[in-house]
Amino acid sequence: MKKFTVLTLFPEMFAGFVTTSIIKKALERKLIAIEIVDIRDYSVGKHHQVDDYQYGGGQGMVLMLEPLVKAIRAHQTSNSLVVLLTPQGQTYQQKMAVNLANDKADLILICGHYEGFDERILHYVDLELSLGDYVLTGGELASMVVIDSIARLATDVINPESHQNDSFSEELLDYPVYTKPVTFEGHEVPAVLLSGHHQNIAQWREFKAFEKTFYKRPDLLKDKKLSELQQKWLAELEQKEN
Ligand SMILES: C[S@@+](CC[C@H](N)C(=O)[O-])C[C@H]1O[C@@H](n2cnc3c(N)ncnc32)[C@H](O)[C@@H]1O
Incomplete structure (x- = not known):
């Protein structure tokens, strides 16, 4: 069974996604598993921070490295593929969905927000994926797109003839x-x-x-x-x- 772990600052965005239609049924039938992890559970310092101002000045908060790395490590196994959702990644396509569905690895999907991530996060990820050449407010929708497109290819989620x-x-x-x-x-x-x-x-x-x-x-x-x-x-x- 393929497992998707989503690291996000906004777990509530996934409420409808996991309780609707084909994804809901796939979860109930244990054909896939989805775990939504609140990055704030891995906040640091006495102010429970997850983001901060960027060095060098400039608009927008940046997701701090430490909470993300702690969250990754808490959920990573030898079978994990760590995926960063970013407009700077390679463009996600059906071929990639097929490859990821056929691959045995479980996915850890990291959703950015605000100005993005501390660039050093790249030392901790295996793959950077972009939905396309436009900028979203956060990686949550992107992670749902990736999960949805892979889940429907998983064995028995839908009739194989439907996606042939x-x-x-x-x-x-x-x-x-x-x-x-x-x-x-x-x-x-x-x-x-x-x-x-x-x-x-x-x-x-x-x-x-x-x-x-x-x-x-x-x-x-x-x-x-x-x-x-x-x-x-x-x-x-x-x-x-x-
Ligand atoms: C406002 S964006 C940050 C954009 C960043 N300043 C840049 O220009 O590369 C906030 C977050 O949304 C997500 N995001 C935005 N556009 C995306 C896209 N096209 N594909 C995947 N994720 C995206 C990423 O997780 C990103 O860190």
């Missing part, structure tokens, strides 16, 4: 999906999906996933090894565009 075709799993976006009604304000569900012909449906989905990626995320196709059929589709789509 997920966007990015084969450098392709997922195919389009539809539900009732068949017609809404003149917008129809593609007839092939109502045909009951499984092979035609599978082929249509394969093409649509490719077509969607071609139009929305052509960058994904650049590094992809294309099958003969996909090369033919690519040539046809490019011709259509010219």
